[in-house]
Amino acid sequence: xYLGYWSFIDIGSLGLAAPIxxxxxxxxxxxxxxxxxxxAAIMGLASLSLVAGVVLDGVSNGxxxxxxxxxxxxxxxxxx
Numbered sequence: 001x002y003l004g005y006w007s008f009i010d011i012g013s014l015g016l017a018a019p020i021x022x023x024x025x026x027x028x029x030x031x032x033x034x035x036x037x038x039x040a041a042i043m044g045l046a047s048l049s050l051v052a053g054v055v056l057d058g059v060s061n062g063x064x065x066x067x068x069x070x071x072x073x074x075x076x077x078x079x080x
Contacts, residue, residue: 006053009046013039 017039020032030036 003050003053006046006050009042009049013042013046016042 016035020030020036020039023032024030
C-alpha cells in the first residue's frame with residue numbers, strides 16, 4: 001500500500017525533474033531553479049513516505065504476531 005503512494009509521488013517528482021536535467025546536461029545551466037527545488041522537495045517527501053511505510057508495516061506485523069502469540073498461549077476450551 002505504501003509502495004503505491006511512494007511510487008506515485010516519485011514518478012511525479014521525476015516528471016518534474018526530467019526536463020530540467022536534460023536542459024542542464026545540454027547547457028550546464030538550470031534556468032528553472034524553483035522547479036528544480038520543487039522536484040527535490042517532492043523527492044524528499046517520497047523518500048520520507050517510503051520510510052514511514054516500511055516502519056508502519058513492521059510495527060503492524062509485530063503487533064499482529066504478538067496478538068497471535070497471546071491467543072495461542074491460552075489452552076483449548078474444554079467441555080465439562
